[in-house]
Amino acid sequence: MNKPIYILGIESSCDDTAAAVIFNSKILSNVVASQKIHEEYGGVVPELASRAHQQNIVPVVASALKKACVSKEQLSAVAYTRGPGLMGALLVGSSFAKSLAMGLDLPLIEVNHMQAHILAHFIEDDSQTKPDFPFLALTISGGHTQIVKVTDYFNMEIIGQTIDDAVGEAFDKSAKILGFPYPGGPLIDKYAQLGNPNAFSFTKPKVGDLDFSFSGLKTAILYFVQNNTKTNPNFIKENIADICASIQFTIVDYLMDKLKNAVKETGIKEVAIGGGVSANSGIRKALKKAETDFGWKTHIPNFDYCTDNAAMIAIVGELKYKQNDFSDINVASKARMTF
Ligand code: KG4
Ligand code: ZN
Numbered sequence: 001m002n003k004p005i006y007i008l009g010i011e012s013s014c015d016d017t018a019a020a021v022i023f024n025s026k027i028l029s030n031v032v033a034s035q036k037i038h039e040e041y042g043g044v045v046p047e048l049a050s051r052a053h054q055q056n057i058v059p060v061v062a063s064a065l066k067k068a069c070v071s072k073e074q075l076s077a078v079a080y081t082r083g084p085g086l087m088g089a090l091l092v093g094s095s096f097a098k099s100l101a102m103g104l105d106l107p108l109i110e111v112n113h114m115q116a117h118i119l120a121h122f123i124e125d126d127s128q129t130k131p132d133f134p135f136l137a138l139t140i141s142g143g144h145t146q147i148v149k150v151t152d153y154f155n156m157e158i159i160g161q162t163i164d165d166a167v168g169e170a171f172d173k174s175a176k177i178l179g180f181p182y183p184g185g186p187l188i189d190k191y192a193q194l195g196n197p198n199a200f201s202f203t204k205p206k207v208g209d210l211d212f213s214f215s216g217l218k219t220a221i222l223y224f225v226q227n228n229t230k231t232n233p234n235f236i237k238e239n240i241a242d243i244c245a246s247i248q249f250t251i252v253d254y255l256m257d258k259l260k261n262a263v264k265e266t267g268i269k270e271v272a273i274g275g276g277v278s279a280n281s282g283i284r285k286a287l288k289k290a291e292t293d294f295g296w297k298t299h300i301p302n303f304d305y306c307t308d309n310a311a312m313i314a315i316v317g318e319l320k321y322k323q324n325d326f327s328d329i330n331v332a333s334k335a336r337m338t339f
Contacts, residue, residue: 005076006068007321008100010315012093013085013113015044015143016312017056021068021075022318025124028068030304030311033060039181043172050088057096064310072104079317079327082110083334085142090333110327110335111316113308114139117274118150119319120305120312127261127302131272135299136262138255140283141275141308142168142183145212147262148339150272153319156339158285159211159266167251168277170214174247178236185214188244189280195241197249200224204254209261212254221247228296252282255289263296272299279306 004023011018018032024271033056037094038044083090101108120128120337131137137148137156145167147160165173168185176185202220205213225243228235236243263269273287278301287298305311320326 003076004074005318005321006063006070006074006080006111006313007314007317008061008075008079008316009111009310009312010057010078010093010097010112011308011310011313012053012057012089013081014089014308015049015052016308017053018308018313019061019064020310020314021064021070022123022311022314023070023194025122025315025318027123027125027314028070029064030309031060031064031067032309035103042176042182044086046086046088049086050092052088053092053199059091060094061100062093063154066306069198072100075104075106077107077109077317077321079109079313079320081113081116081313082246082327083337084113085335087333087335090335094333102329105325107321108329109317109320109325110331111313112319112339114144114146114337115156116312116316117141118148118156118272119153119316120274120301121216121272121299122139122153122319123302123305123315125302128305129299131270131297131299133317134268135270135272136259136266136268137272138259139273139275140167140255140273140277142166142172144275147258149266149268158338159262160208160212162212162214163207165214165218166300167214167255168275170217170251170281171277173218176261177222177225177308178240178243185277187211189282191241192248193245193281195243195245196269199242200237200246202246202250204250204257209265210258212258217250248280248282252280252286255283259290262293263294265316269294269296270299271296272301274301276307279303
């Protein structure tokens with residue numbers, strides 16, 4: 001009989017220290033320690049992130065193994081995020097993964113974080129559906145905004161991307177203007193659900209067909225808030241739900257415009273979203289609606305696999321393990337990485 005395959009996934013690319021164990025494409029444990037320290041600085045401070053990863057990594061991995069009821073000795077391989085991300089943060093996860101693999105004499109598997117956001121759809125989970133190839137993936141996070149044509153697990157082509165800020169940054173920077181703590185994206189979403197999306201209008205940025213730009217939107221929101229608070233100092237407080245709903249509506253509508261262009265250009269109507277911003281209620285609703293409006297087949301990930309997590313690293317580890325795609329101990333972490 002074949003030995004059962006248990007893969008430990010480790011993620012440390014930004015400000016979440018995470019570990020997960022997968023077996024037969026099912027997640028046995030998914031532990032995330034989010035670093036609160038960055039809140040007071042209004043953004044992720046790389047040096048503090050590295051230090052927090054160092055403090056968190058041992059308890060997080062121990063907890064993932066314990067929750068999965070899997071011992072270190074039962075593991076088949078260790079998968080870790082090689083990049084893209086903050087170099088200091090990546091190094092903590094990769095050094096830990098390499099030492100563990102070496103100590104236990106296990107194969108090591110390197111994972112591309114952005115590929116993992118997409119391949120999280122292949123986790124066996126009743127609350128999500130698996131896309132058929134080929135499909136389009138809209139990866140929306142704090143660091144990336146891309147439209148990717150996926151023809152196979154590891155055959156991915158970026159067909160559109162942001163030329164400046166990522167969509168998560170647009171949410172977080174708008175939130176900062178409104179006085180929300182970092183990361184403010186989820187708070188904009190929370191208030192947006194109570195407001196009128198047509199209360200205020202913001203011009204959608206204009207760049208190429210499938211590319212994105214968010215820096216102009218951030219400036220437009222800043223001027224809008226500054227002008228209105230000049231005449232009414234309580235403007236934000238009195239209109240917070242409508243402001244958030246209008247910002248969210250503009251961003252979601254813009255993402256959907258680009259997706260519609262991508263579907264038109266590729267003829268592919270199978271569409272998935274991934275990354276932290278795919279937790280947003282507006283984009284989730286818009287995507288569902290596209291099934292009836294345009295006949296798309298859409299795939300929305302379980303909330304647990306949207307923001308940074310190690311379950312997505314573990315599923316890629318399992319897929320690569322089955323293809324005997326292992327990584328050398330000397331492979332270096334990479335802050336910037338494409339597919
Ligand atoms: O994928 P992720 O956890 O980390 C990166 O790889 O960047 O994404 C984090 C981003 C942050 O910008 C956060 O504000 C945003 O995802 N985010 C949201 C929501 N939940 C997380 N943005 C809008 N609405 C949400 N519900
Ligand atoms: Zn991410």
